[in-house]
Amino acid sequence: SQTxxxxxxxxxxxxxxxxxxxxxxxxxxxxxxxxxxxxxxxGLQLLFYSIGIDxxxxxVPQNLSASRPQDRQFILSSKKLLLSDSGFYLCAWRxxxxxGNTIYFGEGSWLTxx
Amino acid sequence: xxxxxxxxxxxxREGDSSVINCxxxxxxxxxxxxxxxxxxxxxxxxxxxxxxxxxxxxxxxTVLLNKKDKHLSLRIADTQTGDSAIYFCAESSAxxxxxxxxxxxxxxxxxx
Numbered sequence: 001s002q003t004x005x006x007x008x009x010x011x012x013x014x015x016x017x018x019x020x021x022x023x024x025x026x027x028x029x030x031x032x033x034x035x036x037x038x039x040x041x042x043g044l045q046l047l048f049y050s051i052g053i054d055x056x057x058x059x060v061p062q063n064l065s066a067s068r069p070q071d072r073q074f075i076l077s078s079k080k081l082l083l084s085d086s087g088f089y090l091c092a093w094r095x096x097x098x099x100g101n102t103i104y105f106g107e108g109s110w111l112t113x114x
Numbered sequence: 115x116x117x118x119x120x121x122x123x124x125x126x127r128e129g130d131s132s133v134i135n136c137x138x139x140x141x142x143x144x145x146x147x148x149x150x151x152x153x154x155x156x157x158x159x160x161x162x163x164x165x166x167x168x169x170x171x172x173x174x175x176t177v178l179l180n181k182k183d184k185h186l187s188l189r190i191a192d193t194q195t196g197d198s199a200i201y202f203c204a205e206s207s208a209x210x211x212x213x214x215x216x217x218x219x220x221x222x223x224x225x226x
Contacts, residue, residue, distance in 0.1 A: 006156075032212050043218030044157075044202060051212070059213075090156055094212065101145045101206065103214050105156035 002027035006106030019078040023091030030096035033074040118217035136203030
């Protein structure tokens with residue numbers, strides 16, 4: 001079976017500090033990977049998606065970047081956090097290519113920038 | 115661009131039916147989904163419907179799709195307190211990018 005792990009679950013970071021959120025998927029190969037952010041009262045915003053290693057698309061201009069160093073690993077980073085980066089970050093995956101149509105989510109990471 | 119809209123809140127009494135509505139703009143949407151999010155957790159897939167279907171029923175859940183009006187609804191029969199959560203509508207298209215666009219979520223509160 002397939003599982004998705006996301007960490008850390010919770011973190012509090014000062015403004016201007018760096019960020020690294022990690023996500024790994026097990027039990028599949030060449031998945032499509034996604035980072036979403038859920039800010040209070042603003043729903044779920046797609047930040048990045050990746051259909052393969054070094055194939056990452058950014059949906060909104062922002063203070064964040066994403067990398068996919070391995071097939072099943074997706075990392076969300078920032079060099080200098082802003083207060084507005086606070087939110088609930090969700091990693092997700094789906095079967096690559098035409099293998100499936102459903103997206104599955106990790107448990108999320110709460111980020112508070114202070 | 116693609117957009118998905120939902121009302122923010124819905125309150126119902128235990129045992130009543132809940133109907134959560136969603137509208138979307140992308141006419142090339144292939145699949146439409148309903149996800150449930152419990153407090154502090156990730157999203158859990160409830161059900162989905164293919165765009166060539168009008169209705170799908172799964173136990174207490176009924177999904178209705180009006181493709182002409184780009185309107186999707188989720189009906190929960192015999193709503194229970196455990197159904198209290200945020201419900202997200204989402205759409206995807208088989209355009210090759212496999213992007214999933216989510217609505218703002220509807221917070222369902224079930225009153226005992």
